[in-house]
Amino acid sequence: MSRRLVRSRTALVALLSLPWLAGAAAENRFDCVIDPSRTIRLSSPDTGLLAKVFVERGDRVTTGHVIARLESAVEAGTVALGKARAEATANIEAQRVRLALARKTHERATQMGGSAVISQQQLDEQRTEVRINELELARVELERNLARLEFDRARAALEKRTIRCTWRHTFRSVCIPACMKACGHR
Secondary structure, X not given: OOHHHHHHHHHHHHHHHHHHHHHHHHHOOOOOOOOOOOOOOOOOOOOOOEEEEOOOOXXXXXXXXXXXXXXXXXXXXXXXXXXHHXXXXXXXXXXXXXXXXXXXXXXXXXXXXXXXXXXXXXXXHHHHHHHHHHHHHHHHHHHHHHHHHHHHHHHHHHHOOEEEOOOOEEOOOOOOOHHHHHOOOO
């Protein structure tokens, strides 16, 4: 026989025996559970509903990688509101304009004070008006600084709703409670 014919018959026998081998392999399957060598529990400092899980089995994560996020619509709204307040400058600008006007009025009154056109009481009122406007400017600037601090606090509260990896790890399995799977979470 030719070598080509021998190779063809060998290949045919091998192909025909594959279903039998596959069946034999299927018969030798065993149900088993493989326990992980280490289980790591992740949590958030806040309690809440899990909105999304960002990792799947086999994913490699490093420090800082976002693993999951809790529902955070309220916190996100608070951040947006805080940002708007922290960036608002209209009150400060309006008070600066009032202060500038009070200073000009006081300066004019001081110049007229020597000519007996304006009384000492009017000069004192103008000086007081300048001081009141200076204090009001300081108050609105303080309110803006407080708004910035509130914005930073709101961002920190929103960040607490994010679960991040604190080490380098490969996820071999991701366990999501059955109630979460029923709600459509992956």
